Amino acid sequence: MSDERRPDDEKEPTWGSFSAGGKVLAAAGFTGLGLAVAALVMLFLLLVVLVVTALFSDLIEFDGLSALFWAALLSLPCGILAGLFTAPARLLLRLSNSAERTKRAAEEVISCLTTFLAALFVLEFTPGLHATNPWLPATAATVLGVVANLIVNRVESHKR
Numbered sequence: 001m002s003d004e005r006r007p008d009d010e011k012e013p014t015w016g017s018f019s020a021g022g023k024v025l026a027a028a029g030f031t032g033l034g035l036a037v038a039a040l041v042m043l044f045l046l047l048v049v050l051v052v053t054a055l056f057s058d059l060i061e062f063d064g065l066s067a068l069f070w071a072a073l074l075s076l077p078c079g080i081l082a083g084l085f086t087a088p089a090r091l092l093l094r095l096s097n098s099a100e101r102t103k104r105a106a107e108e109v110i111s112c113l114t115t116f117l118a119a120l121f122v123l124e125f126t127p128g129l130h131a132t133n134p135w136l137p138a139t140a141a142t143v144l145g146v147v148a149n150l151i152v153n154r155v156e157s158h159k160r
Contacts, residue, residue, distance in 0.1 A: 046072040048144055052119075056137045060129065067128030074122055082117035086110050115145045 018026065049071045053060050062068060093106050119138035123131040131137060 041076075042072055045075045048072075048141060049075070049122075051144065052137050052141050055140055056131075059133050060123075060131045060137055062130070063128035067126060071122050071126040071129055074126055075118065078121035078125060079114070079118040081121055082114045085117055086114045089113075112142050112146060116142045 015023070046068065049068050053062065053068060089110050090107070093103060093110065096103070098106070116138050119141035120134055123129060123134040123137060
């Protein structure tokens with residue numbers, strides 16, 4: 001690689017080359033984009049909570065619609081907490097000398113376990129949400145996650 005600069009490099013703006021108004025506009029745009037992505041994630045999580053609650057209405061009771069919003073809001077912190085529990089298994093898997101195919105399969109199993117634990121944590125920690133048998137709804141949430149991953153992988157493979 002040479003240190004020669006191309007003429008195109010001179011034309012790309014840097015953060016320092018923006019005016020004060022341009023910086024404010026760029027920051028507002030990126031903030032709006034971040035909030036839109038966060039809103040889409042929350043809508044997806046709310047959809048998952050609604051589907052699982054509808055499927056297992058005999059096992060899950062909720063005090064009001066606010067409990068469902070709390071469940072969607074707590075999904076991300078509960079996912080992080082579940083990830084902390086499965087992190088040692090992921091680390092051991094990465095350090096192992098297993099075949100790549102075995103590592104991928106084990107990574108998928110650990111991912112499913114993380115989703116399952118996150119769903120259990122949501123069912124236990126959400127105020128106003130009461131599950132008599134949380135294992136079945138957590139399993140359904142895990143299956144929904146697997147199906148969503150399969151759909152995303154299928155769409156990505158068709159784009160190539």
